[in-house]
Every structure is written in structure tokens, then in C-alpha cells.
Amino acid sequence: MFKKILVANRGEIALRVMFACRELGIKTVAVYSEADENSLHVRFADEDICIGPARSADSYLNVPAIISAAEITGADAIHPGYGFLSESAYLAEVCEACHIRFIGPDQSVIRLLGDKAKARRAMKKAGVPMLPGSEGPVDSEERAQKLAREIGYPVIIKAVAGGGGRGMRVVKAPGELGHALRTAQREAEAAFGVGDVYVEKYLEAPRHIEFQILGDHHGNVVHLGERECSIQRRHQKLLEESPSVAVSDKVRRRMGGVVADAARAVQYTNAGTFEFLMDDKGNFYFMEVNTRVQVEHPVTELVTGIDIVKEQIRIAAGERLSFKQGEVTFSGHALECRVNAEDPVTFVPSPGVIRAFSVPGGPGVRVDTAAHAEATIPPYYDSMIAKIIVHGRDRQESIARMKRVLEMSVIEGIKTIIPLHLKILNDPDFVAGRIHTHFMERFMPAPKESAPAEKSA
């Protein structure tokens, strides 16, 4: 087992990783930017190193600074958390060269799955259900026109290097295709340095359903069931749950099996998430694989009782998964609300000093946060300041539990989206489980023609 892990992240996920390290008896190294000197992830680490100025590009995204910090402190592994360098094949490659273990899949697997066209091909070959679409990138308008005619409109153009909704274009009719193709290519080139795009059939109002998997270095892969993440805005998830109302035990077993087989086919190791779109008939279609631990992993931890971050560390250290698929059980229902420091109506970020911070606990409540009274929320990073996760015997109980936690939370000095979460939790369609990826549009201030939701972020 590792003796010392460097946590290449900040905020709640840095703390979450340190909790796992402590429980496993592993020393921790925090890295921090000049804006985070007084933050909890620095205070709770055994050692800490400043890696640069506030801007992410100069600190949390600075590979040489992070590798140097690991070498200076003698860390034997790096946990990247989510965001920042968590899906950087480059960091994983440099770690390998420096004999520092990267806690995540192999760099070649990150690279394969990071290319959405390659991932699509690999997953199709492995038997994962796909929407009709192009085999690899589409370069000419003629090919795109022919393909779209075969598939049928609407179609969607996606950047090969994209993900998370960046560089996408929905095309409703042949007349729009040429322009959409060129714009998408240009946007992708500007955003990712790779202009390649691919085409697939567009689903109008699907659910977002994802499967959590764990794979060790001995060929064992298990799935930990699904999370439904349909409640999102501009590709930022707001509320996640497990199980999904749209997934039966039988479908979970079948899709979980498909996903675990596909993970084995690409020699996937460590934690991963297979994202799907589900249509109104319950059909699943592959979207992408996330090669990191995700923000919403706690909902899966609550329904399975498995500590995903500890498993990531054990797997990276070469240990075998300590349980088999048949030993994974699903109990009750879990719900997560992301508490962002934003105006609950306009979503304008609200950084500043938190004057009061009190989120009640009680049965079935977990709060993952690095926030506290007197803490400063810097303007440089993501606005998520806490995750409130509840576990109930069923969906109804977790909704009621979440409502009482949100109603009794006191956060002063900054604005949060807690009032928006309460609106969602009181919505009859949400309560009935009638949700899809466009659910939030009705909560938004007057929709504009050029609302950026379907465009590049």
C-alpha cells in the first residue's frame, strides 16, 4: 500500500480523498494555490506545498509544479480528484515516467476514451448499444449530408475532443447541416485544438443515466448500479439520484453486465462512469466514459455501502477488488443536491466571505464540503461549495429528508442555489420521476433564441 498520497485538487474532493487516506493509514500532501492558503484541505493534510498563483492554469493545472511537489515530498501516488487534471492522459503519462502512481486508469485508456469517436467505436465493438451515427470523424459536408439522410433528422454534431456539451450542434434539417458542421469544427478547433467532429442521431428529451464501475489490475470489473443525472443546467448537473425511477432491477443487471463487459474489453482499471442517454421507451444509448471519480459518487456510496475513493486507492496499489458482483447490494434511495455559490435565479456566481454556515445532520444525511463560517469563496474556481447527500428507504423518504435539510440550512454572506433545489423538490413532475435533460428549462428566466445550452460552453 502507498505510504503517502499527493492530492492534486482543492475543496471538498481534496478533503474527501484525504478522509480515505486517513482511514487507510496513508499520509497526505496538499497542493494549493495562493488563493487557497487558508483552506481546509491545506489544514488537514500532513504536508502542504504552494504550487502557484490563484489562476488554475498557473497552479492546479500545472503538471510540472505538481510533479515537483510529489518528488519533493516523496509521495508515491497522486490522486487527481475530479476536474482539473483528473482526465489528463498527459499527467498520467508523466506520473508513469516518474514512477509515481496515478490513481486512475492507464494513460492509454484515458487517451482512448477521451477521443469520443474512438470511444464510440471501441464501445460499439464491445457490444454497448449505440445511436446510429458516423464511424469516426466526418470531414466533408457531402459525407455528413449522406449520413444524416440515412440516420434521419434531427442529428447532432459533436466534437471528438469534446464532452460535457462543448462544441455540439443540433441540426434539424439538411439546409442547416453545412453551416453547423463548419461552425462545430471551428469551435472544436478553437476550444480543444482538434477540429474533428462526428455525427449521430439526436434524441429530443432523454434521461441522463450513468453506471459506476470499478476495475482492478487482475481483470475483475464490477458495476455499482446507476445514477440518474437528468437535472442539469448547461451541462452542469444540479441534482443526482440512485436508483433511477426508470431503471428496474432487471435492466440494472442487464445494463450493468453490458458495461462491466465493455470495461473489461478495454482493460479498464480504477473507477469509471459509463454515461448513457435513455429515450422515453427505456432504450439506452452510449454517450461517453468518464475516467475519473465523479462529483456525484456519494449517491452510489450510500446505496451500495462501498467507499469508492478507498477502492480507487486500493486498486491503484495493485490490490484485488475485495468483493464480487454478487456481493454488491443496493439499498434504499440516495439524492444529492449540489450547493453552488450562485444566484438561484440568474446563476451569476456569488463568491465572497461566508458569514454563517450551518447544515443540519441527522439520520441519513451526509455533507461533503470544505466550506465553513468565515471561509472565503474565491472567484477563480468552480462555484460548488457543498454537496448535500441524503439516504432514505425510498425516493419519497429521501426527497422529504433533503427538503428538511435544505429548509434548515443557514448559509449567510453569499448566495446559494438552495432555493432552486427546493423548487425542484416540490415540483410535481420531479416528485413523480417525470424528468429528462431539459427539465430545468422551465425554471429558467425567459428562454432566449441564442441560449447557450446547446452551444459551446
Ligand code: MV4
Ligand atoms: C446528445 C443528446 C441527444 N442526442 N446526443 C450533452 C453533453 C454531451 N456529453 C452529450 N450531450 C448530449 N448528447 C444525442 N445523440 C443530448 C445531449 C444533451 C444532454 C445530455 C446529458 C445531460 C444533459 C444534456 C443537455 C442537453 C443535451
